[in-house]
Amino acid sequence: MNTLNPLETLIPAPKHAIVSGSLFYAATLTLDGDGDFLPQMRSLRDEILSSFGETVLSPQSSAEEFEYFEKQTHDETPLWGANFRREAAPTVSVRLRWADADTWQNRLTAASFAVPSQNGAYLLEISPGGIEMLIFRSSPAEAAEAMAATAPVVSAPAAIPVTAATAAEAAAAACATLMQLLYLGWDGWRFRLPSCRILDWPELSWRGLMVDSARHFMSLAELKKTLSMAWLYKLNRFHWHLTDDQGWRLELLTLPEATGSGSTRPGGDPNRNGFYTQEDVRDLVAYAADRGITVVPELDLPGHVQAVLAGHPEFACTPGPHQVRTEWGISEDVLCMGNPAGLAFTLKAWDEVCELFPGPYVHIGGDEVPTTRWEQCPKCAAKKAELGLKDWIDLHGHFVAAVADHLAKKGKIVFGWDEVLDSSLPNKAHVVHWRTWLTEQSLKALAQGRLLIRSPFFPYYLDFVQTDDRSQTPGLAYRSPDAASLRRVYEYDPFADLGTSAPSGFLGIQANAWSEYIRDGRRLEFMLFPRLIAIAETAWNGKQRAAYETFTRRLEAGHTGRRGILVQRNINYCPYYE
Ligand code: ACM
Ligand code: ZN
Numbered sequence: 001m002n003t004l005n006p007l008e009t010l011i012p013a014p015k016h017a018i019v020s021g022s023l024f025y026a027a028t029l030t031l032d033g034d035g036d037f038l039p040q041m042r043s044l045r046d047e048i049l050s051s052f053g054e055t056v057l058s059p060q061s062s063a064e065e066f067e068y069f070e071k072q073t074h075d076e077t078p079l080w081g082a083n084f085r086r087e088a089a090p091t092v093s094v095r096l097r098w099a100d101a102d103t104w105q106n107r108l109t110a111a112s113f114a115v116p117s118q119n120g121a122y123l124l125e126i127s128p129g130g131i132e133m134l135i136f137r138s139s140p141a142e143a144a145e146a147m148a149a150t151a152p153v154v155s156a157p158a159a160i161p162v163t164a165a166t167a168a169e170a171a172a173a174a175c176a177t178l179m180q181l182l183y184l185g186w187d188g189w190r191f192r193l194p195s196c197r198i199l200d201w202p203e204l205s206w207r208g209l210m211v212d213s214a215r216h217f218m219s220l221a222e223l224k225k226t227l228s229m230a231w232l233y234k235l236n237r238f239h240w241h242l243t244d245d246q247g248w249r250l251e252l253l254t255l256p257e258a259t260g261s262g263s264t265r266p267g268g269d270p271n272r273n274g275f276y277t278q279e280d281v282r283d284l285v286a287y288a289a290d291r292g293i294t295v296v297p298e299l300d301l302p303g304h305v306q307a308v309l310a311g312h313p314e315f316a317c318t319p320g321p322h323q324v325r326t327e328w329g330i331s332e333d334v335l336c337m338g339n340p341a342g343l344a345f346t347l348k349a350w351d352e353v354c355e356l357f358p359g360p361y362v363h364i365g366g367d368e369v370p371t372t373r374w375e376q377c378p379k380c381a382a383k384k385a386e387l388g389l390k391d392w393i394d395l396h397g398h399f400v401a402a403v404a405d406h407l408a409k410k411g412k413i414v415f416g417w418d419e420v421l422d423s424s425l426p427n428k429a430h431v432v433h434w435r436t437w438l439t440e441q442s443l444k445a446l447a448q449g450r451l452l453i454r455s456p457f458f459p460y461y462l463d464f465v466q467t468d469d470r471s472q473t474p475g476l477a478y479r480s481p482d483a484a485s486l487r488r489v490y491e492y493d494p495f496a497d498l499g500t501s502a503p504s505g506f507l508g509i510q511a512n513a514w515s516e517y518i519r520d521g522r523r524l525e526f527m528l529f530p531r532l533i534a535i536a537e538t539a540w541n542g543k544q545r546a547a548y549e550t551f552t553r554r555l556e557a558g559h560t561g562r563r564g565i566l567v568q569r570n571i572n573y574c575p576y577y578e
């Protein structure tokens with residue numbers, strides 16, 4: 001049984017939490033709120049239904065059950081009700097709504113909370129009289145404008161659109177906190193809840209998870225389970241790696257050959273083949289949006305393209321034959337920079353992807369592109385001469401600039417792997433810094449006015465093994481240079497080298513689950529958990545987070561082990577960590 005107060009067990013730890021009364025029971029809940037928060041209410045309802053059963057949201061059914069029970073007790077064989085009494089099973093209302101400036105101020109003052117200067121805070125008040133989640137808005141007009149806002153048309157750091165997304169994310173975060181408290185207090189029939197007030201907001205605005213659906217195909221159900229967990233721990237970005245040498249996983253109606261020849265590869269593993277239909281994508285994007293998570297699609301070009309070359313061998317520098325790749329590693333066969341059809345394919349694919357993914361962010365890949373083939377290719381040499389480029393890598397720079405320009409003109413905020421910094425040619429891509437060994441990339445990106453996300457190869461690649469003692473963590477996994485243990489993940493400082501006050505261009509951090517050795521959903525869970533929870537804590541609380549031992553105490557008290565959240569969620573987490 002959980003020996004910590006549930007408030008101390010929440011992960012991420014809320015910024016401010018105070019106990020305002022005693023623990024109390026709620027057996028049934030009613031949900032309502034302002035119409036703007038319908039998506040968050042809908043997802044909270046669905047999460048509660050699937051976790052605790054339908055009657056938890058049926059006060060009427062509960063009342064009927066009591067009536068029935070009271071009648072039955074007059075029979076000769078009474079039902080054995082034990083603690084089944086009306087007063088032990090009250091209905092509590094849950095409301096999610098806007099707070100105007102006065103209400104917000106008054107509530108915070110009543111709770112002795114200072115008003116946070118950050119956008120994106122929520123106030124959660126829990127008492128036997130009701131559960132309230134409040135989201136601040138300065139004026140109804142501003143809120144309406146914020147909720148109606150669509151994709152931004154700018155990419156400068158200062159102009160990142162916070163309002164609409166921020167209110168939705170704050171509401172989703174409030175619901176996630178409540179959901180954790182429901183789990184922590186669930187006795188199988190009703191909830192034991194702390195009377196409390198919580199004021200909370202995130203330290204980092206980009207709290208990401210990347211899943212590689214190319215190396216192994218993850219079903220939509222598995223991805224939803226993962227996103228539901230991401231929501232529960234307040235992550236807000238799902239970077240979806242949809243294409244690689246080993247598979248093109250996204251249906252494109254204008255380019256049917258992309259999946260036609262690119263989504264299958266030989267072999268007996270059931271998860272080598274498959275692609276997401278556009279209906280699947282819309283379903284997942286909506287599922288994520290309801291949970292405050294923005295999906296960031298990645299098409300990885302001009303390297304990692306053997307699945308494209310399988311259908312379009314003419315896009316390569318050499319005649320081939322080219323096949324969807326069956327081994328891991330880096331292929332030398334990349335798009336030929338001397339054939340304009342490769343770039344045209346890329347832009348056409350992106351045009352359709354932009355229709356499908358409404359979020360403001362896209363990721364154009366760009367990692368691990370050897371120039372070997374280009375250096376041997378007369379068409380590439382001619383292109384290099386035509387453009388007056390100095391180095392072979394500038395062909396990469398030229399390609400990245402063309403794709404990033406195209407997407408920026410559509411109003412997208414464009415990210416690429418940190419290889420987008422490798423050419424001296426300018427481009428508009430922001431940076432996901434993954435190459436830990438090139439420490440200068442983060443500061444270089446910021447100095448050039450780019451946005452920065454840190455997703456270090458070590459220790460945020462969660463396909464890496466969890467323990468130095470390999471006998472503890474069975475199965476194949478990378479190990480470089482050390483195990484990415486829970487402690488190393490938790491203690492990694494994403495602010496290192498960024499100066500005393502983190503620059504505004506530094507948006508946040510991201511965990512990456514590459515799937516060369518993650519063959520199915522259960523293995524994905526084993527690799528993600530509990531390490532993803534450590535990254536979620538870091539993203540939410542930044543420099544203020546507690547010592548590792550405090551974190552693991554909270555983790556074990558409420559998340560792993562008997563009746564922990566991960567167990568209640570049927571997550572195949574890795575129980576071994578150092
Ligand atoms: C990467 O790990 N190649 C981004
Ligand atoms: Zn070429």
